[in-house]
Amino acid sequence: MTVQSQSQLQSESSSTAAIYFAILGIVTTAFGLADLLVTAGGAEFVYGTAILEIPNDIFRGGWGGLVVLSAGLFYLSGAKNIGEIHQFAKVAMGSILIWIMAGSDIFAMITESIPGGEDGSWFNTLDGFLAMYAPPYAPAVLLLPFSLVVLYYIYHRD
């Protein structure tokens, strides 16, 4: 492959990445703002057949909403000229923030699913255990698979 065609390929890849992360940035920012608004409103928000749940407590909705909003802004800020390493680092940082949020939510689900209920049993039943992992999910958990795309670009950049 010639040097010219290689750089053309890289440029195409960069523009695809820029579009992808710009869209992801818009969605993530919207989720972050929704988190903050729902928390300020005080009532929990569950969408449709309960896939999405926006928490309304000050910790997950307020503090967590701020983190999701920051992740969105990192994506939006890094999407322009994404081929440049410092810009790409912002996109990677956006994904890292989503991983922290989603990781915290998933870890909370795991810790809730293991012990038994108030009846005194030590461990949860299999049905109870599996039920803990059923939807609705917080925005960061829904964004998690989309944020993992950054790993593809990190791998190809290396």
Add this chain to the structure above:
Amino acid sequence: MTLSLEERWTLIDKISRETVTFGKYEHTLKDAIGELTVKPLTGIPVAIAIMYGFWSAFGSFAGTLMTDGFFVKLFDGYWLPWLQGAFPGQGSWLYSIMVDAGGLGGSEFVLSDTCFEAFGVLTSGIFVAIGVVLPAISIFYLMLALLEDVGYMPRLAVLLDTVLHRVGLHGYAIVPTILSLGCNVPGVAATRILETKKQRFIMMTLLAIFIPCGAQIGIMDKVVPALMGWILLYLIIGYFIFGYILNKVVPGKAPEFLIDVPPYRKPLMRNITKKIWGRITGFFKVALPFVMLGCAIVNVLYLLGVIQWLGDVLAPIFVGWFGVPKETAGPLVAAFLRKDLAVAQLSVINMTDYQRITAVVLVTIYFPCVATFAMMLKEGWKELIAAIGVLIIVVFTYGGLIHLIGIILGVAE
């Protein structure tokens, strides 16, 4: 052979030409991410996210999984009923001190249902130490060791340097501050990384007053989870207000600090386990005896009627100045010995949310626990006396200020 100055420089030039390669350094992704975590505009959101992950993991592991999931069942369902039956002399002094005080201060002896209410050395003492504090400090020190070994802590120190200079400290003050959130004892020991006496005094005083330890946070998370945000907010504001005042009042220097920020690294399991083991065993050796002793002394003082008497004497101050109910006087006096149990005692008193916030903040900014007291004494008795003086002033002014804010907001009277 002796070389002249010029010859030396010529030789240096020759060696560097042969050995040093000059060129443009290409930043790696790790470098660029490292820079993002230090610059305020991008670093602060990252710090907020990392602290979120830290506290979320803390609450999920220590609170939901270990304490509520297993230890409460073990201690309340098996350990307490077994001890209540097996220990001889129900209602006697020894029984009250060791197993179950049976409704502290009440006229009638009633067996307690939970280890939180029993207040015995072998029940509440062991439950707090093993069931609440051990999981709390284990996950806390694991997260802290990970942040240290990944290389994030020096970046956090750089990020917070400007803010901490306002209170006479510098970026490294974040290390004792965060360590104290696990246990104040290693936090006080870690103040030695600060250079001047002024900095060490300010840090030690702020830790003793405004930083709740893992045991307290664990119990606050269990008994007043909905009010945690407000309580921590009041403590953070107090930390900076009184830090600023201390910086203006305390004589001495607060020098700048130079730090070599290391690159981000993959943490080594061996180092992490070593650190956690050292810190947990340190806690059990230094602080645990005080937890048990504190329980025993609180019970003896209750049985002798000392705490009720002190509570009655101090009640006008608590009601009039701090705006909390008369019944809180007893737990607030007992908080000197066991802050965590005092929070548990406060949780069963009937009061408004704002009064509860005030009472829990007061317990935190009240005298440090006996273990921290002993540690501060090791650092010097003059500093300890000065810190106590500051503490008394802070308790009265800040407690009164919180009450005043409540009156202005219309949530207190």
